Amino acid sequence: MHFPQYLTLMQKIGLYCLCGSAWAGLIFLMLPILIIIPLSFNIEPYFTFTEGMLALDSDAYSLKWYREIFNNEQWILSIKNSFYIGIMSTVIATILGTLAAIGLSNSNMPFQRLIMAALLSPMIVPLIITAAGMYFFYAQLNIAGTYLGVIIAHAALGTPFVIITVNAALAGFDYSLVRASMSLGASPVTTFFNVIVPLIRPGVISGALFAFITSFDEVVVVLFLAGPEQRTIPRQMFSGLREQINPSILAIATLLIIVSALMLLMIEYLRRRGEHIRTGERS
Amino acid sequence: MPSVILNSEEILRSKKAIRRKKQIMFLFAAPLLVFIVVSFIIPIASMLYRSVYHPVVAELLPDTIVVLNSWDETNDTLPDDEVVAVFSRELHLLAHERKSGSVAEEINRIVPGSASLIKSTARNFKKVTLEQLPISHAELVEVNIKWSDKKIWRAIKASGIVFTDNFYLTALDLKRNASGDVQTRDTQVYVKLYIKSLKLALYITLLSIVIGYPLAYYLVTIPTRTANILMICVLLPFWTSLLVRTTSWIALLQTNGVINSMLQYIHIINEPIEMLYTQFATIISMIHILLPFMVLPLYSVMKNIDPSYMRAALSLGAKPLPAFMRIYMPMTMSGLAAGSLLVFIISIGYYITPALVGGTDGQMISNIIAFHMQSSNNWELAAALGSLLLLIILIMYAIYDRIVGVSNIKLG
Numbered sequence: 001m002h003f004p005q006y007l008t009l010m011q012k013i014g015l016y017c018l019c020g021s022a023w024a025g026l027i028f029l030m031l032p033i034l035i036i037i038p039l040s041f042n043i044e045p046y047f048t049f050t051e052g053m054l055a056l057d058s059d060a061y062s063l064k065w066y067r068e069i070f071n072n073e074q075w076i077l078s079i080k081n082s083f084y085i086g087i088m089s090t091v092i093a094t095i096l097g098t099l100a101a102i103g104l105s106n107s108n109m110p111f112q113r114l115i116m117a118a119l120l121s122p123m124i125v126p127l128i129i130t131a132a133g134m135y136f137f138y139a140q141l142n143i144a145g146t147y148l149g150v151i152i153a154h155a156a157l158g159t160p161f162v163i164i165t166v167n168a169a170l171a172g173f174d175y176s177l178v179r180a181s182m183s184l185g186a187s188p189v190t191t192f193f194n195v196i197v198p199l200i201r202p203g204v205i206s207g208a209l210f211a212f213i214t215s216f217d218e219v220v221v222v223l224f225l226a227g228p229e230q231r232t233i234p235r236q237m238f239s240g241l242r243e244q245i246n247p248s249i250l251a252i253a254t255l256l257i258i259v260s261a262l263m264l265l266m267i268e269y270l271r272r273r274g275e276h277i278r279t280g281e282r283s
Numbered sequence: 284m285p286s287v288i289l290n291s292e293e294i295l296r297s298k299k300a301i302r303r304k305k306q307i308m309f310l311f312a313a314p315l316l317v318f319i320v321v322s323f324i325i326p327i328a329s330m331l332y333r334s335v336y337h338p339v340v341a342e343l344l345p346d347t348i349v350v351l352n353s354w355d356e357t358n359d360t361l362p363d364d365e366v367v368a369v370f371s372r373e374l375h376l377l378a379h380e381r382k383s384g385s386v387a388e389e390i391n392r393i394v395p396g397s398a399s400l401i402k403s404t405a406r407n408f409k410k411v412t413l414e415q416l417p418i419s420h421a422e423l424v425e426v427n428i429k430w431s432d433k434k435i436w437r438a439i440k441a442s443g444i445v446f447t448d449n450f451y452l453t454a455l456d457l458k459r460n461a462s463g464d465v466q467t468r469d470t471q472v473y474v475k476l477y478i479k480s481l482k483l484a485l486y487i488t489l490l491s492i493v494i495g496y497p498l499a500y501y502l503v504t505i506p507t508r509t510a511n512i513l514m515i516c517v518l519l520p521f522w523t524s525l526l527v528r529t530t531s532w533i534a535l536l537q538t539n540g541v542i543n544s545m546l547q548y549i550h551i552i553n554e555p556i557e558m559l560y561t562q563f564a565t566i567i568s569m570i571h572i573l574l575p576f577m578v579l580p581l582y583s584v585m586k587n588i589d590p591s592y593m594r595a596a597l598s599l600g601a602k603p604l605p606a607f608m609r610i611y612m613p614m615t616m617s618g619l620a621a622g623s624l625l626v627f628i629i630s631i632g633y634y635i636t637p638a639l640v641g642g643t644d645g646q647m648i649s650n651i652i653a654f655h656m657q658s659s660n661n662w663e664l665a666a667a668l669g670s671l672l673l674l675i676i677l678i679m680y681a682i683y684d685r686i687v688g689v690s691n692i693k694l695g
Contacts, residue, residue, distance in 0.1 A: 022501030096315040103311025126632025137326035260522040
C-alpha cells in the first residue's frame with residue numbers, strides 16, 4: 001500500500017489493520033473451498049493432509065475417490081437426476097418468470113406490489129417450511145416421490161431469481177420500441193421475439209443460471225419430497241455426510257466447485273454484456 | 284391554462300384502452316401467478332391450516348365425542364354410562380379396522396402413558412362380540428382399572444375438538460390446565476429454542492458485519508482491476524454449493540481434521556479440540572455461507588459513494604476516524620441494512636448446516652420442525668412451530684421491504 005506522506009503513524013496503523021482484516025476475510029472465504037481440492041486426491045480415507053501429502057509424495061495422491069464415484073450407481077443416478085431436474089425446472093421457471101417480469105415491469109400492471117411480493121415469496125420463506133407444506137400437499141395430489149413433484153417444487157423456488165434478473169434487464173427498457181415495432185406492422189408475437197427478447201436476453205440467461213443453481217444446490221425440499229429414485233447430488237452428499245463419511249464426497253465436492261466456477265464466469269460475462277446493451281457501448 | 288376537453292365518448296374509449304392494457308399486462312404475469320399459488324402458496328396455507336384444524340379423533344370416534352359434549356368435565360363425576368357404551372362400540376370397530384393406534388397416539392399426547400391403556404383395551408374388545416362389550420363404567424373398569432380416571436375422559440373430550448389452539452400453546456411452551464386456564468409448562472423447550480435461534484442469527488449477522496464491512500470497504504478503495512479479481516473470492520463461495528461448503532467445514536473442524544492435525548503438527552496443542560458438532564461449528568460455517576450476502580450489497584452501495592466527500596471532510600480538518608463515522612458510515616447504512624436483514628432472514632430459518640455440523644446444542648428451530656415432521660410424526664406441532672417461524676420472517680421481510688424495497692434486490 002502507498003500512503004500519502006501526511007498520514008500520522010496511528011493512521012498508517014489503522015490502514016494496515018483495515019488491509020489486514022480485509023485480507024483475513026478474503027482468506028476466510030476462499031481457504032475452506034480451496035482446501036477441499038487437494039484433500040480429494042488423498043489416497044487414505046481421511047479428511048486431512050497425511051505426512052506424505054505434505055511432503056508432496058506422489059504415492060500419497062490418487063484418483064481413487066473419483067473412480068469410486070463413477071463406478072457407483074447411486075452417484076451416477078444422482079448426477080443424472082440433478083441435471084435432469086435442474087434443466088426441466090429451469091425451463092419452466094425461465095419461461096414463466098420472464099413473462100411475469102415483463103408484465104410486472106410495466107406501469108399498467110394492476111396490483112403490482114402485491115403480485116411482486118407473492119411471486120418473490122418462495123425466496124423468502126425458509127426452505128423447511130416450504131418443504132413441509134409441499135410434502136403434505138403434493139402427497140394429496142399423488143406427486144410426492146415423483147420427478148414431476150420435485151421439478152414443480154424447484155421451478156417454484158427458481159422463479160424469483162428469474163423475475164429479479166429480467167426485471168433488472170428491463171429497467172430503463174424503452175417501450176416506444178414496442179410501439180415502433182407494432183406501428184410498422186409487426187404482430188405482438190414478432191415484436192416479442194424480435195424486439196423485446198434480444199434486449200433482455202442477458203437478463204433472461206443469468207436468471208436461468210440462477211434458477212438452475214437453485215435447483216442444483218437444493219436439498220431440503222428433495223429430502224422431504226423425493227423418493228430414492230429422485231436422489232440428487234446434494235441429497236446423496238447429505239446422507240453421505242450423515243452416515244458414512246468418505247472422501248468420495250470430497251471428490252464430488254471438487255467437481256461441484258468446478259461447475260460453480262464455470263457458472264460464475266458465465267454470469268460475469270453476461271453481466272458485462274447486459275451493461276453494454278443498456279449503455280449502448282460496444283466492446 | 285388552455286385545456287382540451289374530451290367528450291364522453293372519448294373518455295370512455297381511453298378508459299377502455301387503459302383497461303385493455305392492464306388486462307394484457309396481467310395476462311403476462313397470470314401463468315406464473317397461478318403456478319406459484321398452486322405449487323407454493325396453497326401448500327403452505329394448507330400446512331398452516333393443519334396447525335389449527337385437527338379432526339383425527341373427531342373422525343375416528345364421532346359418536347363418542349358427541350355424547351361426551353354433554354358431560355361437564357369440571358364436575359367431579361365420570362361421564363354417563365351411555366358414553367361408555369358408545370365409546371366401546373366405536374373402539375371395537377376401530378380395533379377391527381386396525382385404526383385404534385392413531386387414537387391411542389392422540390390421547391397419549393394429552394395424558395402421557397395412556398397409549399398402552401387404549402391399545403390393550405382395543406385388543407380386548409377385538410376378541411369379544413358386540414353384545415359382550417361393556418355398557419357401564421363398572422364393566423369397563425373390569426377391563427382396565429385405569430378407566431376410572433376422569434383424566435382419560437377429559438383427554439378424549441379435549442382431543443375431539445376439531446379447531447384447536449393446542450399446538451400453538453405447545454409451541455409457546457404453554458398448556459391448558461384442568462379448569463381450562465392457560466399456564467406455562469414446567470419445562471421450557473420451544474421458546475428457549477426460538478430465543479436461541481434468534482440469538483444465533485444475531486451473532487451470525489453481527490460477525491458478518493465485522494468481517495464484511497472492512498472487506499467491502501477495502502474492495503472499493505483499491506483499483507477496480509484488482510478489486511474485480513479479489514471479487515472472485517467473494518463470488519466463488521457465493522456460487523459454490525452449500526453442501527460443498529458444509530463438507531469443507533466438516534473436513535476442517537473434525538477431531539482428526541485439518542485444523543486439529545495442523546495444530547498438533549506444530550505442537551500448539553497435544554489433544555485435539557472438539558470443534559465439530561458444537562454451536563461454534565454452526566456459527567462459523569454459517570458465517571462463511573452467508574458472508575457474501577453481506578459483502579455484495581455493502582460493496583454496491585460503497586461503490587456509488589463519491590470519495591470526494593471524505594476528502595472534503597479531511598481537508599476541512601476532520602480527523603479520519605470521526606470523519607469516517609460521521610460522513611462515510613451514514614451513507615453506507617442502506618447497504619448495511621440490506622445485508623444485515625438478508626443474513627438474518629436466511630440464517631434464522633437455516634436447516635442443512637446446523638443439522639450436519641451443529642451437534643445437539645447447535646440446532647436451530649428448523650431442525651426441531653424437521654424432527655417433528657420426520658421422527659415424531661407430530662405434523663400439527665411442526666406446522667404450528669413453522670407458522671411462528673414464518674411470522675418472524677414475514678416481519679423481517681416487511682422491514683426489509685420498507686428500508687430496501689423488495690423490487691430493488693440485485694443479484695450478482
